[in-house]
Amino acid sequence: MAKKVVATLKTGTGKQFTKCIKMVKSEKTGAYIFKEAIVPNDQVSEFMK
Secondary structure, eight states: OHHHHHHHHHSTTGGGEEEEEEEEEOTTTOOEEEEEEEEEGGGHHHHHO
């Protein structure tokens, strides 16, 4: 199954997206949480704000 996902991302349509990982501090516990998302290339800066 992983090979199919990798093959999809290598095509022309898959290159338009970026996997972003952002570290966010939780307000309740104070621990850090990692938020992951696959966003279009033009919206990466908005996700990181």
